[in-house]
Amino acid sequence: MEPFDITDKQSFQKMEILETLRLVIDPELEINIVDMGLIYSVTLKGEGKIISIEMTLSSPNCPMGASIVGAVQNCLEHYFPHYKTEVQLVCEPAWSSDLITDEGKRLLER
Amino acid sequence: MSTLIKQPPSLYNLVISHYLVSALAFVALAVMVLFSSDTLQGHYFHPKLLAITHTAALGWGTLVIFGACYQLLPVILETELFSYKLGWTSFALFVVGLVLLVCAFWVFDPGLCMQAGSLFLLSGISLFSLNTFITARKVKRQNIYQEFIITACIWLIATAVLGVMMVFNFQHPFLQQDHLQFLKLHAHMGIGGWFLMLIIGVSAKLVPMFLVSTQQKSSYLHYSYYLLNAALILFLLDTYFNGINFKTYFIAALAFASVVFWLAYIFYCFKSRMRKTVDVPIWHTLLSFFLLATAMVIIPFIIYYQLAGNPLSIQSTQLYGTMIFMGWISSLILGQSFKTLPFIAWVKHYQHLTGKTATPMPADLYNKNWLKWQFVFFCVFLICIYSGLLFRSPILIQTGLICFSLTALVYIANLLLIIFHKPDSKYGTL
Numbered sequence: 001m002e003p004f005d006i007t008d009k010q011s012f013q014k015m016e017i018l019e020t021l022r023l024v025i026d027p028e029l030e031i032n033i034v035d036m037g038l039i040y041s042v043t044l045k046g047e048g049k050i051i052s053i054e055m056t057l058s059s060p061n062c063p064m065g066a067s068i069v070g071a072v073q074n075c076l077e078h079y080f081p082h083y084k085t086e087v088q089l090v091c092e093p094a095w096s097s098d099l100i101t102d103e104g105k106r107l108l109e110r
Numbered sequence: 111m112s113t114l115i116k117q118p119p120s121l122y123n124l125v126i127s128h129y130l131v132s133a134l135a136f137v138a139l140a141v142m143v144l145f146s147s148d149t150l151q152g153h154y155f156h157p158k159l160l161a162i163t164h165t166a167a168l169g170w171g172t173l174v175i176f177g178a179c180y181q182l183l184p185v186i187l188e189t190e191l192f193s194y195k196l197g198w199t200s201f202a203l204f205v206v207g208l209v210l211l212v213c214a215f216w217v218f219d220p221g222l223c224m225q226a227g228s229l230f231l232l233s234g235i236s237l238f239s240l241n242t243f244i245t246a247r248k249v250k251r252q253n254i255y256q257e258f259i260i261t262a263c264i265w266l267i268a269t270a271v272l273g274v275m276m277v278f279n280f281q282h283p284f285l286q287q288d289h290l291q292f293l294k295l296h297a298h299m300g301i302g303g304w305f306l307m308l309i310i311g312v313s314a315k316l317v318p319m320f321l322v323s324t325q326q327k328s329s330y331l332h333y334s335y336y337l338l339n340a341a342l343i344l345f346l347l348d349t350y351f352n353g354i355n356f357k358t359y360f361i362a363a364l365a366f367a368s369v370v371f372w373l374a375y376i377f378y379c380f381k382s383r384m385r386k387t388v389d390v391p392i393w394h395t396l397l398s399f400f401l402l403a404t405a406m407v408i409i410p411f412i413i414y415y416q417l418a419g420n421p422l423s424i425q426s427t428q429l430y431g432t433m434i435f436m437g438w439i440s441s442l443i444l445g446q447s448f449k450t451l452p453f454i455a456w457v458k459h460y461q462h463l464t465g466k467t468a469t470p471m472p473a474d475l476y477n478k479n480w481l482k483w484q485f486v487f488f489c490v491f492l493i494c495i496y497s498g499l500l501f502r503s504p505i506l507i508q509t510g511l512i513c514f515s516l517t518a519l520v521y522i523a524n525l526l527l528i529i530f531h532k533p534d535s536k537y538g539t540l
Contacts, residue, residue: 075465
């Protein structure tokens with residue numbers, strides 16, 4: 001994820017979106033997808049009316065892939081009803097365990 | 111940009127059907143051994159033992175692996191399954207063949223029923239393999255998991271072809287060698303070529319995924335693959351021409367080295383795991399690996415007793431067979447069923463709700479306490495059956511088999527809980 005930029009007026013909104021995405025849980029590992037490191041970027045497009053998410057999966061063709069992507073879409077549509085959402089699934093760079101946040105590591109060690 | 115594979119509606123029914131029939135075969139297996147426990151101490155070429163072994167290997171082991179493969183092949187090979195219709199046809203042929211073959215073995219009628227059963231099974235296996243081969247052909251990047259799975263299917267077909275030949279040989283003898291000689295080849299193609307090859311390939315991909323492992327010694331998998339195939343080919347050629355002899359020790363050592371490399375791979379995955387909690391399905395899986403390693407330790411004793419003409423070779427072969435089918439394979443399925451089936455059921459019931467509202471997780475679809483009891487019953491079964499077989503104690507064997515039946519009952523009850531799961535009305539319906 002790109003670092004928080006205080007000079008970018010959309011940064012607070014992006015952070016809010018990212019925090020909301022913590023509600024989406026990986027069904028197998030039972031930790032949220034943000035701390036799993038699955039979200040690569042959050043962008044506001046179309047004069048700030050389109051939320052665009054770039055994300056990946058822990059494994060290409062993950063059996064839960066459609067559920068996780070669907071959950072991201074559901075979550076954004078539910079909590080940001082006045083925005084359009086775009087979810088772009090990418091496989092490069094491939095996900096690795098290095099992307100798991102410290103909080104994610106703590107949750108996995110429970 | 112990545113392509114996303116959605117769970118097709120037909121996949122759910124196909125996978126569930128395989129798991130359900132397999133669980134019924136497990137219960138049937140438990141009942142069969144419970145009421146014929148004396149056969150466990152007799153010769154392995156006993157008709158009832160043939161029926162029991164084929165119920166375990168085909169009904170319980172192979173059928174659940176077929177079901178799991180339909181669910182997992184897209185994950186492992188990173189492409190969509192070629193055909194669901196082919197999966198259903200394979201399933202129908204396989205189940206009909208299994209019932210005919212097992213019944214024919216039980217009463218030992220080597221006539222039309224046994225012959226038709228073996229041909230139905232071969233057809234079902236061939237269609238499953240064809241589906242796998244075509245699916246694998248679509249894969250852009252070759253990987254070692256794919257090699258394991260394809261090779262396992264080739265060994266499975268070879269096992270089935272030899273099985274059909276042996277069945278026809280009962281009524282129309284045409285095989286040059288002793289029937290028991292072919293039984294050894296048939297059994298080891300099935301155990302080493304099909305079960306072990308497939309389990310290594312699938313577990314090598316899934317175990318690090320489940321444990322979130324940071325270290326994977328993939329080179330070990332290559333060593334394991336070549337050693338196992340070399341051991342199997344040498345065993346087939348050498349045993350066919352010379353029977354069991356001193357060279358068999360060397361061949362067993364190759365197979366053992368293959369398993370050691372695979373277990374070392376698993377060990378590093380386990381050691382470098384980020385997910386520290388080990389749940390009951392993973393305990394079952396680890397126990398299964400231990401049972402396989404223990405079973406392989408028995409092999410040199412079987413060879414030694416056989417070369418010495420010692421009747422203990424029969425007893426040690428029984429111990430080995432029990433450890434393989436009722437130990438290693440059963441423990442693995444008893445664990446991994448709860449790592450695969452709840453997910454497919456969860457996707458069906460909750461996929462549309464995720465992100466909108468808090469939903470149960472896949473692991474909430476089965477009863478965790480029942481799973482703990484299943485593990486306890488299974489451990490007691492292992493302790494009783496192996497000490498019973500070693501010390502020739504019918505009471506211990508019978509106690510073990512009662513625990514095995516209880517394991518089967520708890521397993522099928524939990525499976526039914528997943529299959530017939532109804533989401534709370536507050537979630538609405540699809």
